[in-house]
Amino acid sequence: MPSFDIVSEIDVQEVDNAVNQARKEVEGRYDFKGSKAEIQWDKKEIILTAEDDYKVEAMGGILQTKLHRRGIDIKAIKFEKKEEAGGRMLRQKVLLVQGIEKEVAKDIIKLIKDSKLKVQPAIADDKIKVSSKSIDELQECISLVRGGNFSIPLQYNNMRP
Known part of the structure; x- marks a missing residue:
């Protein structure tokens, strides 16, 4: 029958490529020079860490753009609420929705x-x-x-x- x-489903390799591209763009951008902004990826979730709200938002936008360009549907990612990370840092988790x-x-x-x-x-x-x-x-x-x-x-x- x-x-x-x-x-x-999400193509994990494409997400990995998009995260690496986003990292490179954040490292090269003038408004991020000298800041402690970073993007971490552990195959289940992406963690954005930066000094202020503006930088976390900017990194989220960069990440969304890179994911979209790599063919990942924006509905497949879910931004959680920003939280304090200690040392005047902000952290935001980005979950990948699969299944x-x-x-x-x-x-x-x-x-x-x-x-x-x-x-x-x-x-x-x-x-x-x-x-x-x-x-x-x-x-x-x-x-x-x-x-x-x-x-x-x-x-x-x-x-x-």
Whole structure:
């Protein structure tokens, strides 16, 4: 039976490249000369550390630009609240959103079921598996979900005829 998966994934290598580009730009910018601004990346989250609010905001903007240029959807990153880091420093965590949360998965399945398409969606871990007897129905389902406005970026893979 034909099927495909709806997933929310990030290319970690592209994020790594974007973070390195952002670091280089921060090091080379005139307004960051002599400051203790840094970007840390540990494969799960990005931490922006700087002396004042302006520099943290500027680093966030640089990071967003570099991620977007590398093909990472901006919906896939989530900026947390700024916090004191000691020594008059500010810290802001940037989380990478991967996988489909249960609430979002339920919204996607509700959208598919309300459309009356002859497909069977099912939640499997952090992805949604959709199957049907007709490939045309699956393609209509992909178009339907693409038109939906969800808080995370979605990809469609493993299309099996």
